[in-house]
Amino acid sequence: MKLLKNILMLLGIFFVIGTLIFGIQRNNSVPEVKNGVALDSVEKHVAKEYNISSIDIPKNLNFAGETVPQKDPEIMERVDREFLVNTYWQSNALLLMKRAHKYFPVIEPILAKNGIPDDFKYLAVAESGLTNVVSHAGATGFWQIMKGTGREYGLEINSNVDERYHLEKSTEVACRYLNKWKDRYGSWTLTAAAYNAGPGAINKFMGIQQVDDYYDLLLGEETGRYVFRIMAIKEILSNPEKYGFYIEKEDLYQAVPTFNVEIDGPISSFADFAQEYEINYKILKRHNPWLREPHLNNASRKKYTIEIPNKGYYKEAG
Numbered sequence: 001m002k003l004l005k006n007i008l009m010l011l012g013i014f015f016v017i018g019t020l021i022f023g024i025q026r027n028n029s030v031p032e033v034k035n036g037v038a039l040d041s042v043e044k045h046v047a048k049e050y051n052i053s054s055i056d057i058p059k060n061l062n063f064a065g066e067t068v069p070q071k072d073p074e075i076m077e078r079v080d081r082e083f084l085v086n087t088y089w090q091s092n093a094l095l096l097m098k099r100a101h102k103y104f105p106v107i108e109p110i111l112a113k114n115g116i117p118d119d120f121k122y123l124a125v126a127e128s129g130l131t132n133v134v135s136h137a138g139a140t141g142f143w144q145i146m147k148g149t150g151r152e153y154g155l156e157i158n159s160n161v162d163e164r165y166h167l168e169k170s171t172e173v174a175c176r177y178l179n180k181w182k183d184r185y186g187s188w189t190l191t192a193a194a195y196n197a198g199p200g201a202i203n204k205f206m207g208i209q210q211v212d213d214y215y216d217l218l219l220g221e222e223t224g225r226y227v228f229r230i231m232a233i234k235e236i237l238s239n240p241e242k243y244g245f246y247i248e249k250e251d252l253y254q255a256v257p258t259f260n261v262e263i264d265g266p267i268s269s270f271a272d273f274a275q276e277y278e279i280n281y282k283i284l285k286r287h288n289p290w291l292r293e294p295h296l297n298n299a300s301r302k303k304y305t306i307e308i309p310n311k312g313y314y315k316e317a318g
Helices: 002-028 039-045 073-088 090-113 118-128 147-152 167-185 188-197 199-209 221-238 270-276 281-287
Strands: 258-263 304-309
Touching (some): 073 090, 073 221, 118 188, 118 221, 147 167, 167 188, 167 199, 270 281
16 A cells, blocks of 8 residues: 555656646747738738728719819728728629620720710629629619610510620610619719619609718718729729739630621531531530520521631631
């Protein structure tokens, strides 16, 4: 029994000594601290050159030449939000820059021809991110046109053909729609808000609140942010390096040269039709997203123009 007690005593002594040694080593391994932050933590978790800061808002903000009341603190909080969100959502901003290089040259001359300020190309960016998306309400294409509006302005919309996906034709319709409401409101800013929420909603808010300026209206979340978001996107895409974006020209998306083929009858198989031009079905539909089915009915023998990419830009079908 005495031997057992001696063994237990020795074990206790070793435990105490071991604990002391471990504590000393642990204290000696405490990382260097700078400004209250462990340096090894900084090295592991924060990129050395990455800085997050507030953003200096330009002093002459405007939309389509209409100035923003930048002395209003409530307005400036909303502006600041959109600049922060759109600057620090870097992956999205880069994608928008790449797509804009491809699609703005198509949109810009159509806006100019119709007397629409160039700033409205950023409205298309805000609406769809320059992609052929469909909203939960059924708004479709780059310009997010509803089915009824598209038909009212002359677009063909059915299961076989949907010209809301046709960039040139849908841009023309957007211009006509915008000009109509600019004549009504006398303000491009309110016109943009009406494009987003619908003129019925804008008229209702104006009537209830007895004001006729976008910046004085209390609107829903989306429309209340809408014009500020467009302005932030415009500023960032126009001055990318100012906001920390460096992108080489070769990294931008390029438009593939095409030629037009006119048809005035049905096409039973677009897969076969594509092969005649040494491309595949996917590439044909990529350049003509308004063709919604694998065939074209065209019982009325309407004339359509189909874009075909020049040879050599894609892998040949076969």
